[in-house]
Amino acid sequence: MSARVLMVQGCTSDAGKSALVTALCRWLRRRGVAVAPFKPQNMALNSAVAADGGEIGRAQAVQAQAAGLAPHTDFNPILLKPNSDTGAQVIVHGRAVANLDARAYHDYKRTAMAAVLASHARLCERFQAVVVEGAGSPAEINLRDRDIANMGYAEAVDCPVVLIADIDRGGVFAHLVGTLALLSHRERARVVGFVINRFRGDIALLQPGLDWLERETGKPVLGVLPYLHGLHLEAEDALPRAAAAKAGARLRVAVPALPRISNHNDFDALRAHPQVDCRFVGPGETPPACDLIVLPGSKSTRADLDWLRRHGWGEAIARHLRYGGRVIGICGGLQMLGRAVHDPHGIEGEPGSSAGLGWLELETTLEPHKQLRNVRGRFAFDDESATVAGYEIHCGVSRGPALQRPALRFDDGRDDGALSADGQVLGTYLHGLFDQPQALAALLRWAGLEGAEPLDLGALREAGIERLADAVEAHLDTARLARWFGLEDAACTA
Structure with missing residues (x-):
């Protein structure tokens, strides 16, 4: 088996990469595709223990749930856990190997890339599809040398890239066009489409901007995902945004x-x-x-x-x-x-x-x-x-x-x-x-708190994953997605 691979990269941190990978994993699973999530390098202090006994980013454990899988260290071969402003514990295939400062880790990236490509190869042998999450932004040009988290990985495995941007932050067209402008010619050619995330309002008012974006870049807008109020999905690392005080709290x-x-x-x-x-x-x-x-x-x-x-x-x-x-x-x-x-x-x-x-x-x-x-x-x-x-x-x-x-x-x-x-x-x-x-x-x-109302966090998480997959079904170009994953001519059995 040789998997179809698609990578999701973001214009910024918290653009929606983790959520879109989660959604695509569930969307593919619904269609009987044996799919695995993958994040080459994750920097996060939220982690989980995988079924094979190692440590991975918490977001990849949730993505594994979306794919119907037990978490595995191959889903996140490199995990960086910051322990200061300039250093981090380096975890490779689930095990801590060193504490390195930023400069030392930069030198270590050749070794880290070998671990990334080994996990990638194993997943491609076991699954029909691999949905990959980038880290931060591919436009961080100071990190381009020896990159293993974004375009460096995509170039190494020769996979297409979808670029996602968060419209709720403002400046979404500048984010997308600016990110493309900072990529090399080969990297720009690798971007096969855009997804705009967290939109609220009248889509008709956004359409002229979408048309301009497609004319300006020559890249298709694959869809606009709505702002999903009340969505429960674990944050990858950053503390969740503050919410208003609950009026009925006891x-x-x-x-x-x-x-x-x-x-x-x-x-x-x-x-x-x-x-x-x-x-x-x-x-x-x-x-x-x-x-x-x-x-x-x-x-x-x-x-x-x-x-x-x-x-x-x-x-x-x-x-x-x-x-x-x-x-x-x-x-x-x-x-x-x-x-x-x-x-x-x-x-x-x-x-x-x-x-x-x-x-x-x-x-x-x-x-x-x-x-x-x-x-x-x-x-x-x-x-x-x-x-x-x-x-x-x-x-x-x-x-x-x-x-x-x-x-x-x-x-x-x-x-x-x-x-x-x-x-x-x-x-x-x-x-x-x-x-x-x-x-x-x-x-x-x-x-x-006596007589507390019951709450099942696992059920909430599962419902959140389903909502994300529903949003993909309703708002993205699923026909194009299906072609990328070979669904029109592949026998898709889990």
């Missing part, structure tokens, strides 16, 4: 927006719940009065712990607990709630130790081997029938008497996390803590 949740926050998709269920007002609180904002504070995961736990203190969260948490509030720490947040965090090997920065917030009797040491697991289990307190499921991604090993009162019991026989003796502070290494309906209900009840 539980207020505050999450500090740490500089190196990781896996903030942990809070998607809380943000989606109609009775919960969940807010990310950034620098310069006073920690608000609330019912529940959740400390999220972090790629740089000690640095983010210092950030918490500098922005008043130490005092805010103490006051919050004094008035009966509840606190949860997830992964790095669990480590921050302990007595100390030690990094003797300099895994996340300069070697050293930092005092924790001191609400749980445990200490954490960061160790070179990263623990990656998909897990299932139950709560060890309150409602022990409530099931949890998610994944662990952490270098820290926590030890101390607090762990004798665990928060969770996993099906593999391990206990996880801790619950304080007064029942107000909970810590866990489990990402996805709120995702299962029973677990969400139990945690909301623990935090003070």
Whole structure:
């Protein structure tokens, strides 16, 4: 089998590349095509544990769901997890191999490209179609040399490219024409069409611009995707845009927006719940009065712990607990709630130790081997029938008497996390803590919301994927898409 490959590149970050790849994967799956998603290089702190035990970008796990597949490290062979403004942990085929600054990684790209092409070849052998997501913009001319994320990859595998732009940002025609202008002649020839994303209004008023764009560039507009209000799809990396306060909210949740926050998709269920007002609180904002504070995961736990203190969260948490509030720490947040965090090997920065917030009797040491697991289990307190499921991604090993009162019991026989003796502070290494309906209900009840409305995050995600595929069906040139993927003359069986 030799797959048909189509790449989606964007004029900007957050133009809609991830969403369009997700939509195309589901659209092809509906037609019986064996399709796989692919992102050669992803820079993100939202990650997932694949079925083969490695780590990939969270967006590729969602795209795998759209394609009806278990996540696999070949779907995202290079993952960069920033741990400073100039450096990142480099993950190749699911495993961390180095911490490199930008210049060193530029030199490493030849090795990274070999890993990308190896994954590409394996996918092309296994699937009928591969839908590829670029990164950032192909017009970042300073990154053109040794590029593996956009046109460098497209040139290496000789695949067509669709360019998507976000009209909701404004300047959509400038984005598209300007991006083309900054490409080489060969790269421009590789672009086979445009998609305009997040349009709201009267399409008739946009049509003159679409006609001009096609005349000016000689490229077809494949369609205009509408702004899908209320769409639930996990953000690839950037924090979701702030929403208006929920008028009917009965539980207020505050999450500090740490500089190196990781896996903030942990809070998607809380943000989606109609009775919960969940807010990310950034620098310069006073920690608000609330019912529940959740400390999220972090790629740089000690640095983010210092950030918490500098922005008043130490005092805010103490006051919050004094008035009966509840606190949860997830992964790095669990480590921050302990007595100390030690990094003797300099895994996340300069070697050293930092005092924790001191609400749980445990200490954490960061160790070179990263623990990656998909897990299932139950709560060890309150409602022990409530099931949890998610994944662990952490270098820290926590030890101390607090762990004798665990928060969770996993099906593999391990206990996880801790619950304080007064029942107000909970810590866990489990990402996805709120995702299962029973677990969400139990945690909301623990935090003070009795009789919470049920919410199934998995069902919401699936409905979002279906909406995206419906939008492709209704608003894109599916006849042209079908020809690119060889559907008119291929026997498409999954």
